[in-house]
Amino acid sequence: MILLDEDRKELLEKIRDYAKTHKHEIPANKVPVSGKVFDEEEIVNATDAILEGWWTEGKYCAEFERSIASYIGLPFATTVNSGSSANLVAFYSLTSHKLGEKRIKKGDEVITAAAGFPTTINPIILFGAVPVFLDVELGTYNVSASDVEAAITKKTKAIFLAHTLGNPFGVEKLRKVADENDVWLIEDSCDALGSEYNGKKTGSFGHIATYSFYPAHQITTAEGGAVLTKNPMLNKIIRSMRDWGRDCWCHTGQENTCQKRFSWKLGGLPKGYDHKYIYSEIGFNLKMTDIQAAIGFAQIKKLPKFVEKRRENFNYLKNRFIEEGLDQIFVLPHAEAKANPSWFGFPLTIKNGINREKLLEDLNKHGISTRLLFAGNIIKQPYFTNNKIDYRIFDRLENSDTVMEKTFWIGVYPALEKENLEYSVKTIKKLVFGNDR
Ligand SMILES: Cc1ncc(COP(=O)(O)O)c(C=O)c1O
Numbered sequence: 001m002i003l004l005d006e007d008r009k010e011l012l013e014k015i016r017d018y019a020k021t022h023k024h025e026i027p028a029n030k031v032p033v034s035g036k037v038f039d040e041e042e043i044v045n046a047t048d049a050i051l052e053g054w055w056t057e058g059k060y061c062a063e064f065e066r067s068i069a070s071y072i073g074l075p076f077a078t079t080v081n082s083g084s085s086a087n088l089v090a091f092y093s094l095t096s097h098k099l100g101e102k103r104i105k106k107g108d109e110v111i112t113a114a115a116g117f118p119t120t121i122n123p124i125i126l127f128g129a130v131p132v133f134l135d136v137e138l139g140t141y142n143v144s145a146s147d148v149e150a151a152i153t154k155k156t157k158a159i160f161l162a163h164t165l166g167n168p169f170g171v172e173k174l175r176k177v178a179d180e181n182d183v184w185l186i187e188d189s190c191d192a193l194g195s196e197y198n199g200k201k202t203g204s205f206g207h208i209a210t211y212s213f214y215p216a217h218q219i220t221t222a223e224g225g226a227v228l229t230k231n232p233m234l235n236k237i238i239r240s241m242r243d244w245g246r247d248c249w250c251h252t253g254q255e256n257t258c259q260k261r262f263s264w265k266l267g268g269l270p271k272g273y274d275h276k277y278i279y280s281e282i283g284f285n286l287k288m289t290d291i292q293a294a295i296g297f298a299q300i301k302k303l304p305k306f307v308e309k310r311r312e313n314f315n316y317l318k319n320r321f322i323e324e325g326l327d328q329i330f331v332l333p334h335a336e337a338k339a340n341p342s343w344f345g346f347p348l349t350i351k352n353g354i355n356r357e358k359l360l361e362d363l364n365k366h367g368i369s370t371r372l373l374f375a376g377n378i379i380k381q382p383y384f385t386n387n388k389i390d391y392r393i394f395d396r397l398e399n400s401d402t403v404m405e406k407t408f409w410i411g412v413y414p415a416l417e418k419e420n421l422e423y424s425v426k427t428i429k430k431l432v433f434g435n436d437r
Pocket residue numbers: 082083084085087116117119120162188190191212213214224225
């Protein structure tokens with residue numbers, strides 16, 4: 001039953017009042033790495049989307065897509081059901097026959113980083129292209145643009161890199177390198193919503209950008225993601241691949257947008273075969289629901305404040321770590337001069353013989369949550385050692401091994417206040433220096 005407008009308004013106001021009573025404060029002696037930060041707006045929007053009774057991709061998805069695109073400064077955004085799906089669609093769109101000679105083919109090489117998240121790399125492997133692994137720098141946890149340039153060969157078709165923990169890689173130079181070598185650049189911006197390089201949002205430099213809205217990220221839709229591009233042709237392929245590979249571009253619920261639904265003649269199909277059931281790409285179904293998008297639409301309005309707070313928290317931790325002499329123990333994170341990260345976390349690499357696992361266990365016992373820099377050196381993961389994966393290493397992966405053995409990160413997300421951050425600093429100081437200082 002769909003409620004009438006007046007009933008719905010009244011109900012939503014009651015829900016708003018109820019949601020306002022929820023408190024999300026974090027005690028001073030707890031420091032989660034991340035979490036959802038929301039208020040009654042998300043609850044009201046999600047309820048409204050449920051009451052609407054539409055549920056699949058609808059008006060909230062359209063609004064949310066417009067908002068993300070405008071925030072990043074790109075014309076096209078497509079919502080998907082996770083950041084991993086965003087990466088899958090982004091990569092597969094570059095394998096489309098519509099791109100002719102520029103399409104990525106099986107056996108082509110794709111430059112990426114060895115230290116990062118698996119689903120940046122997995123689409124390359126699944127498709128049958130060859131990942132070329134580059135080492136990262138300690139402190140930025142990104143590959144250097146000059147290494148990427150040196151790693152390019154005749155077989156290279158794309159560069160697919162993440163802005164590690166929200167810290168932008170040298171994306172301006174890399175776009176230039178990509179153009180000079182006629183290769184694609186995909187920015188995995190899953191951890192970097194709000195990050196900037198030379199005053200422009202990351203995600204707007206490459207041919208395609210991907211985002212994740214899992215709760216640990218700058219905004220959340222529970223599960224969710226988005227794929228952005230400036231290129232209308234890529235946008236068409238991206239939407240088609242997301243939506244089963246269909247040729248028809250009608251939004252859910254629309255019919256005959258092309259005005260010739262029963263007149264197409266494509267492939268070996270008979271003339272007039274219903275355009276809704278014509279598939280021109282090898283596609284998936286990775287759509288976001290309107291309920292998720294409704295949450296995202298409330299979240300994105302808070303994004304500028306979230307980004308500001310993440311930066312503030314990061315700077316507080318960095319200054320306090322230096323003041324307490326913790327830079328003797330850890331490599332502290334830093335960004336390139338032109339980069340202004342929307343930090344996902346505060347990464348630390350142990351410089352001396354301190355046992356990382358023992359330190360993390362102690363921190364967790366003290367209520368300070370920690371995470372590793374995702375997969376460490378990906379080629380050491382069991383899914384690599386247990387499968388015959390074709391890959392190439394450029395030069396060395398020494399720092400990626402160090403990341404695997406010595407790096408971890410702690411939280412800077414917007415719900416953390418000075419007391420929580422100070423508790424992190426004091427506890428880490430006590431654990432690494434003992435009671436001597
Ligand atoms: C760099 C990077 N890419 C992709 C993803 C995948 O996002 P999701 O968890 O939404 O699938 C993540 C996850 O956090 C990530 O850190």
